[in-house]
Amino acid sequence: MMLSKFRSLQKVERAGVVAVIRGYSQENSYKTAKACIAGGVTAIELAFTSPNTDITIKQLSKEYENTNVVIGAGTVLDSATARIAIIAGAQFIVSPSFNKETAKTCNLYDIPYIPGCFSPTEVQQALTYGADVIKIFPSSIVGQKIISEIHGPFPYVNVMPSGGVSLENINKWFENGAYVVGVGGSLVGPGLKDDYIQVKHNAEAFHAKLQRIESNVVYAS
8 A cells, every 4th residue: 555645645534625725926825824724724735826836835845744734736737747746745636627647647656636527437537547536626516416426326436526615515515425625715715815814714614614514424323
């Protein structure tokens, strides 16, 4: 078993929420990520549409080495970008779509790959190339029932909805079988206005909601 990949996936699953951060500057991305972590959201996806994302990944990865925090890269469109992110310290790679060469690079470096898929054909192709989690994006278009529909032909697949997940509907995503959820604007949106205190408050609210969801699952079982 490749333990580094297993440990990264374990951290992502335990986090429950992946904060999707698209900062307007290197400092903004960094401070937004710090606010999320301070609020209890410990899985961070730093989008490569932000300036100097690899530097931010490197900085945060060093700061939170050997902790429960897991730092990943998002909006990774090709193999070259994936390699840059991995060398910087990214512990998981997220893409808006599936790319064969990116999958191969992640497999080579023992890093979880989470590609965006929208059809059974895409899901099957991603799984064939070793994708560890399937991202449904944008999930707001298809709704929560898409997870149970995917689990029909692919009962074993780990699904991460992203796009449209909020504090109000997060429980519905998990009730329908989400492995983990990706959350952007409703969590980190205030960061674009440098309101990092509100980002922390949002993260605390998501963390508390997750704890309630997990308690209900344990109690029900």
